Amino acid sequence: MIMNRNAPLLTLAILLFASIVQSADRPNIVWILSEDNSIHYLNLYGYPLGKTPAIESLAAEGIVFNHAFSCAPVCSVARTTLMSGMYAPRIGFQYHRQLQLANLPDGADLFPAYLRKAGYYTTNNSKEDYNVVEGKVWDKSSRKASWRKRPTPETPFFHMQTTAVSHEGRLHFKAAEMKRDGALQTDPKAVEVAPYHPDTPTFRFTYARYFDRMKAADAEVQKIVGQLKQDGLLENTIIFYFGDHGGVLPRSKGYVYESGLHVPLARSACCASSPKVAQAGWSRRWYSSGWIRQLYRFRSNCVESGWR
C-alpha cells in the first residue's frame, strides 16, 4: 500500500520536523478562531462597521492574508481540514458530522499531535468537531484548557482558542429583540445590505447584530493577547487569527459562495524583538517565512508521500 511504501520517508519527515523545532529556542503558537465569519464583517478587509481594534492591532505589524478560503462552508469539514491539512473528499470526511468518523491514513494524525511529539504542550479551548478518528492530539481539551498549566515555564506550547460569540446561533433572536432599547451597538441604517438579500428591517437588524458579534469576537482576541502579555509570553508567541468558514446570514454558511468560504486570516509579527529569538539567531524574516514554510513543507511532504 502507498502508506507502507512511504513510511520511511514519513518517519524521516517527522524526525526532521522534530529536529528543526528542537534545534532552536522554540516559539509558542496560538490559534484564535472565530466561528462562522467571512471577511465581510471586518474593517480589516474594508468593511468599516466591523471595527476590531485587537485584531487590527495584531495584524498591524504582521501579515494579513487577503485570499484565504476555507475548504468547506461548514464547521466540522472546515475544522478537520484545518487540523489535518488534508483535502476532505480524499479522506472521506467531507460530510458534516457523519454517522461514522473517517480514519486518517496510517501513521497520520491531526497537526498538533506532531507538535506534541516534538515536546510542545498542546491545548484546545474548547470546540473540536472533527470528522476523523484522532490520536493523542491534546494535553488538555476543555473550557479550562490553557497554556498556563503546562509542566514548566520553559515548555513551548500550541494553544487553540475557538470563540463561539460569532456562531450562527447568535443570530437567532425573537421579534421582540428588535424593539428592545439598546439591543444594538451598530446602527442598522448604516448597514449596506448585499444585493442578494432583501432590504428589510429584519435583515438590517440582523446585519447590525452580526457586526456587534464581531466586536465581541474582538474582545475575545484581546483577552487572549492580554493573558499572553501578562504572562510575558507575547514576544515569543506567534498568534494566528482566522475564521473557520464564512457566515452567517443566508447564502453564506453551508453555501459554496465567497460569502461561505472567504475567511479572515492574520498573523502577528512575532518575534523580532524577542531576546530569546535573537539569541537563537532567528531573524524576523526567518520567522516570517521559514518557520511557516517548514510547517507547510512538512505538510507537503505528507501529501507527496500519499497522505492525500
Ligand SMILES: [Ca+2]
Ligand atoms: Ca463554524
